[in-house]
Amino acid sequence: MNQEEAFETFKSCAVEVLQVTPEQVVKDARFADDLDADSLDLVELVMALEENFNITVDESELEGVETVGQAFDLVIGKVG
């Protein structure tokens, strides 16, 4: 899976879980301010990402993750 494909998968997870439009899921987008996502929304998003990318994300790894770009980097780092 290349980066572009990976981001499309990430995007579809975000669209499904956060009920936002694909256009809103850009790397600069902030979860709280731009995507109206609270902490429980993020937990559900992470669960969807874990399933789609076949990875495991520990709660502690989410600290400081505020933007789509940061979350995507975390995922891609695990996919390798």
Add this chain to the structure above:
Amino acid sequence: MQIAWGKAANSNQPNRVAITGLGIIACCGIGSEDFWNGLLAKPPQGIRVVPNFDPLLWFNPKEARRVDRFSQFNVAAAQMAIEDSGGTDSLNSDPTKVGVIMGAGVGGLDTLEKQIIQMYEGGDRKVSPFLVPMMMANAGCANISMRFGFHGPSESIVTACASGTHAIGNAARLIASGRCDVVIAGASEAPMTQVGKAAFANMTALSTIGISRPFDKDRDGFMLGEGAGVLILEEMNRAQERGASIYAEVLGAASTADAYHITAPAPDGHGAANCMELALADAQLKPQEIAHINAHGTSTPLNDKAEADAINKVFGTPGPPVTSIKGITGHSAGSAGAIEAVAAVLTIRKKLIPPTAGLESQDPEIHIDVVKAAPRAWEPGPILSNSFGFGGHNGCIIIAPPK
């Protein structure tokens, strides 16, 4: 500790409780007019599911995913009732004095069931972080307080099939005592999941032939239903001063326990009779002043006989005209009392008592005056609405035409 606030404390008189708005979601209709027409029509065939309920009329797509069906019903019915009463602004002049009291027998059973399956299929990590806030029995009233910005008491009543009636009774007392100006009161239930249906069936509560026929000699159980009923209760002077439409008045309420058996009613209906007598005393009415009884009338052999005996004990034989709308609606568990309270208010508005659908041949052991086959004119006067829940919880409220 205070027992009365403001005007109610100063005058030593309880405040009067007006009903100024209705919201209803039932299998036979969404909204008061459709619901009423449904009560006068033939019973639906088969299970009493609310057809064509579209949560997206009341929620955005993300909210709809985060709220169980029972809360969706509850919020939608509350919004209908609030709009019927004049809108949030007309009710919310002092948000700390606007309460939300909602009944639920179970809560988000559909969510719980689906998440248990998720867990067994995929492990603990598959359980939604929204399971708890979706399934909790107080999710209905919590979502209503949040959506409309009401800061008064927001509490849930859980007394099985008496929940709705108890919620309205307790809400009325918050107005009578002066604690609240307005209370959004009612109940909601959506129990028709696979495990819910199996559980009610296996406890032999459901009709095996699929017919709800309250007070009939061949009744053999209820049809499971779902839905929500919500009433806007408002301090009478406040309602009059703002020019609200006053549909009815809550005159009294009572709550007692059989203390007998976890599911069966006390055989002679003494717990139910005590509750009706207490409600009459609370309303300062004599039995002969009651113009109509909206019965619990589930269509189970034990309930209907015990309720009829209790009515005879309090009101004589046969007593005032009785109807059970469960022939149409089925038994929607925790929300039944709230749906029936809406039916009682509509009886006042339409001056008509809907017939007990499904009843063909009245049980010769049941000696009450059941309205059957066709609607009957309602002689203006107070209406008693009964609800009795598993656990032996008895609830009665008395609703009267506005004076």
